[in-house]
Amino acid sequence: LPAFDPADPLGLDELLGDDDLAVRGTVRKWAADRVLPHIADWYERGELPDIRGLTRELGALGALGMTLQGYGCAGASAVQYGLVCLELEAADSGIRSLVSVQGSLAMYAIHRFGSAEQRERWLPPMAAGETIGCFALTEPDHGSDPAGMRTRAERDGSDWVLTGRKMWITNGSAAGVAVVWARTDEGVRGFVVPTDAPGFTAATLRHKGSLRASLTSELVLDGVRLPADAVLPEARGLRAPLGCLGHARYGIMWGALGAARTCLETALEYARTREQFGRPIGGFQLTQAKLADMAVELHKGLLLALHLGRRMDAGRLRPEQVSFGKLNNVREALAICRTARTILGANGISFEYPVMRHMANLESVLTYEGTTEMHQLILGKALTGLDAFRG
Ligand code: TGC
Ligand code: FAD
Secondary structure, eight states: OOOOOTTSTTOGGGGSOHHHHHHHHHHHHHHHHHTTTTHHHHHHHTOOTTHHHHHHHHHHHTOTTTTSOSTTOOOOOHHHHHHHHHHHHHHOHHHHHHHIIIIIIIIHHHHHHOOHHHHHHHHHHHHTTSSOEEEEOOBTTBSSOGGGOOOEEEEETTEEEEEEEEEEEETGGGOSEEEEEEEETTEEEEEEEETTSTTEEEEEOOOOSSOTTSOEEEEEEEEEEEOGGGBOTTOOSTHHHHHHHHHHHHHHHHHHHHHHHHHHHHHHHHHHHOEETTEEGGGSHHHHHHHHHHHHHHHHHHHHHHHHHHHHHTTOOOHHHHHHHHHHHHHHHHHHHHHHHHHTGGGGGSTTSSHHHHHHHHHHHHHTTSOHHHHHHHHHHHHHSOOOSOO
16 A cells, blocks of 8 residues: 555546646746745735736746637646635635636636727737736625626717726736626626726725735726727626636635644644644644644645546536535634644734735635635525525
């Protein structure tokens, strides 16, 4: 029998191909070199310095829009994209967020719903990381229920004029292009908005206790005039932005496990070396129960992510299955981080260790891309056939 590997207790690496392992190794090394030495400092300062340099490097790695075909995108598998999300989030959720929003939301929307001209203009510089994108669905008064959005796009001759506010928009202040969802007389439509358009402003949100190494912004659209060809021609109704969310939620179900892995590794190392009552705390049965449960949930989550990734690669992944994965993996990843925090005792709250940072980040991850409750209700509806959202 092969030896038991604490880092891979179920032998899941045997389910991956050489290409998958190579992609994972490349991104793990990039994160170790480029993010890990600085991330605690960035986090405390509440900044993501050199976001443009980082994005270009991620573009050179092929991590931006990596499952898309053409336009300089890598055309990688969903499983490989998942592994990349995991390795980035093992460093920090903020770096994975940057990549999710760029690739799975902004680029995916343009690729899936854009005209040939929109794709030619925007996707190559976005794949290279030269242009940063954001995806603006949420508003101050409409988060879980985007159908109530107030941002409006009205026709004026052949132009469109956009007015409204968007809130909590990742990458917003650094973006060169914003994919903005707005109400029109024809229902919800998507618009490709160059951020230098007159009337567009983005303000960075400060005082966050989570995702501090990530740019989060409020966008104001004050009569932003756009030409007729700024609308995404194939995006009609809420189905379009929700379709993009399916792709990003898929990446998050892998990514959150990266944060959990780092916390488990940190807790294991701490438990082996920290002594109380004359013995390593890892020798206490209560600590071992925690570590065993953390490992079980982490690797069950990986098995689930891999299964759903294979379904996505086969074109057979349903939105309800994405909700299943996001709900379980983010919830369990957060529980793993919280348990790791207890194992580190007082050190668990110190930014000298990565645990508190990951735990705080996952509070955002639990909320964005559909809260836990939204995914429970999506599954509840699929199970019962009854829609609990609006009664
Ligand atoms: P509902 O009537 O259920 O659906 C409206 C239309 O959309 C279709 N649809 C989907 N299509 C593709 N994929 C999905 N996942 C879909 N879910 C629904 C549906 O079939 C329908 O189509 P049609 O043709 O019949 O009109 O809509 P509802 O208004 O009842 O809302 C349902 C609900 C609550 C599940 C949905 O609105 C929802 O998911 N709310 C959560 C909002 C959310 O997740 N926001 C995320 C914003 S972006 C973000 O957080 C980025 S963070 C990124 C980072 O930093 O990593
Ligand atoms: P609300 O919708 O007000 O929900 C508050 C609480 O009520 C939640 O617990 C919710 O589950 C619960 N609730 C609501 N309705 C029901 C119901 N019917 N039944 C039971 N419970 C219910 N959005 C973007 O568009 N683009 C981005 O790039 C983006 N980035 C983000 C980055 C960060 C760091 C964060 C924190 C958020 C980001 N978001 C982004 C916004 C995110 O998608 C929303 O915060 C999320 O959808 C929830 O909306 P809300 O915060 O308005 O909460």
